[in-house]
Amino acid sequence: MKPGAAANPRVLAVDLIGQVLRGRRPLDDAFAGHPGLKPLDLRDRAFVRALTAAVLRHLGLIDAVIAKLVREPIKPRDAVAEDILRLGLAQLLILETPPHAAVSATVALTVELNMAHMTGFVNALLRRFIDEHETLLASIDRARAAVPAWLWKSWEATYGLETTQAIAAGLSGEAPLDLTLKDPATAAEWAEKLGAEILPTGSLRVQETHGRVDALLGFSQGVWWVQDAGAALPAKLLGNIAGQRVVDLCAAPGGKTMQLAAAGAKVTALDRSAQRLRRVTENLARVGLTAETVADDAAFYRAPRPFDAVLLDAPCSATGTARRHPDVLWLKQPGDIDTLIIAQDRLLDAAAKMISTGGTLVYCVCSLEPEEGPERIARFLARDRRFIRVPVRAAEVGGMAEFITPQGDLRTLPSHLADKGGIDGFYAARLRRVS
Ligand SMILES: C[S@@+](CC[C@H](N)C(=O)[O-])C[C@H]1O[C@@H](n2cnc3c(N)ncnc32)[C@H](O)[C@@H]1O
Numbered sequence: 001m002k003p004g005a006a007a008n009p010r011v012l013a014v015d016l017i018g019q020v021l022r023g024r025r026p027l028d029d030a031f032a033g034h035p036g037l038k039p040l041d042l043r044d045r046a047f048v049r050a051l052t053a054a055v056l057r058h059l060g061l062i063d064a065v066i067a068k069l070v071r072e073p074i075k076p077r078d079a080v081a082e083d084i085l086r087l088g089l090a091q092l093l094i095l096e097t098p099p100h101a102a103v104s105a106t107v108a109l110t111v112e113l114n115m116a117h118m119t120g121f122v123n124a125l126l127r128r129f130i131d132e133h134e135t136l137l138a139s140i141d142r143a144r145a146a147v148p149a150w151l152w153k154s155w156e157a158t159y160g161l162e163t164t165q166a167i168a169a170g171l172s173g174e175a176p177l178d179l180t181l182k183d184p185a186t187a188a189e190w191a192e193k194l195g196a197e198i199l200p201t202g203s204l205r206v207q208e209t210h211g212r213v214d215a216l217l218g219f220s221q222g223v224w225w226v227q228d229a230g231a232a233l234p235a236k237l238l239g240n241i242a243g244q245r246v247v248d249l250c251a252a253p254g255g256k257t258m259q260l261a262a263a264g265a266k267v268t269a270l271d272r273s274a275q276r277l278r279r280v281t282e283n284l285a286r287v288g289l290t291a292e293t294v295a296d297d298a299a300f301y302r303a304p305r306p307f308d309a310v311l312l313d314a315p316c317s318a319t320g321t322a323r324r325h326p327d328v329l330w331l332k333q334p335g336d337i338d339t340l341i342i343a344q345d346r347l348l349d350a351a352a353k354m355i356s357t358g359g360t361l362v363y364c365v366c367s368l369e370p371e372e373g374p375e376r377i378a379r380f381l382a383r384d385r386r387f388i389r390v391p392v393r394a395a396e397v398g399g400m401a402e403f404i405t406p407q408g409d410l411r412t413l414p415s416h417l418a419d420k421g422g423i424d425g426f427y428a429a430r431l432r433r434v435s
Pocket of ligand 1: 249250251252253254255256257270271272273276296297298299313314315316347
């Protein structure tokens with residue numbers, strides 16, 4: 001990028017799209033570390049984020065449109081022009097930018113980003129889209145286009161066609177803001193103060209934040225923390241843990257640690273990243289809760305004595321969080337799952353060694369992939385006969401019977417609670433050590 005070019009939010013958005021799609025960098029990392037964003041005011045920074053997120057969230061649809069409009073694929077050396085085109089189409093398709101403004105801003109970018117030889121091509125394609133969009137869009141299966149083919153195949157085999165279509169629809173919208181209260185008994189009071197809805201599972205849902213989260217009522221007093229309603233469920237499966245010794249094995253940034261501490265447990269929050277663990281300490285301090293923190297790899301951690309309960313929020317493909325992380329579906333590849341399940345098995349075996357007889361282990365992942373969820377638990381139960389599954393009851397998750405699998409595990413999908421704005425996809429199983 002040319003020095004000085006950073007002032008244009010669209011230039012920054014194209015750069016971020018390239019960093020994610022070709023640099024394979026998570027959007028949050030690329031965004032947090034981008035020097036060009038620092039001089040921008042809050043509004044322009046939010047605009048860059050909105051542009052980039054619109055492209056990534058709707059990448060499948062946008063690329064399907066491009067495929068219909070071009071005679072042959074755009075060459076790798078013109079990848080920046082392709083990203084410019086994607087940005088232009090996102091403005092027309094998603095952000096409802098007036099057509100003349102979207103076209104002129106996009107065409108100008110080809111010059112600004114040294115793609116002047118593609119100016120005519122980009123201009124012609126956008127104009128054709130404007131003229132033919134109705135026929136073009138009618139010829140595209142939007143649900144299928146929204147999901148990479150390998151994930152669609154996996155989800156269709158696991159959940160069926162209709163649910164997969166509903167998941168795809170759930171992923172196309174922006175997620176609302178969910179809050180977990182430190183004291184659940186204050187839900188009605190804080191729902192009113194924040195103009196929030198109390199979800200059946202107890203989380204507060206704020207549809208419109210009107211600005212920064214840290215400016216919302218109750219933030220500075222540490223009354224609540226941000227946590228998706230789906231992410232708030234696994235820790236609840238440990239039941240009444242008041243006074244118990246509980247270890248949270250992959251703890252940062254600490255959403256579940258705070259839940260455990262708020263429930264009265266003596267918590268050890270462990271994470272292998274000392275840097276990320278600092279976030280846990282900061283978050284605990286803000287809400288006035290305490291936990292012991294340990295920077296270590298959970299696979300090698302030797303607990304001084306067994307715990308009453310273990311929460312293993314294992315590293316995973318995170319495909320259930322695509323509403324909040326629109327890059328996630330496009331960054332993951334099938335081989336990633338193979339690597340992740342090796343780590344998940346290792347962590348499950350390590351977790352099993354830390355639990356006292358009679359103790360509870362909750363394993364969870366924010367993934368929709370069966371390999372990372374029920375398949376891991378089936379394998380674990382087959383190799384460690386000291387553990388049994390303790391089925392989850394609908395009453396433990398706000399009466400939401402559709403969240404419970406026939407085996408008695410928790411399985412939320414982005415298509416659940418659709419009328420209220422959806423929920424992240426989480427899987428959790430509860431096991432008890434019986435001998
Ligand atoms: C799934 S997130 C955890 C989210 C967290 N439980 C919460 O609710 O806020 C992943 C975390 O797991 C940590 N992690 C990954 N592998 C680990 C391991 N082998 N041992 C300990 N922590 C690990 C990462 O550093 C990262 O902070």
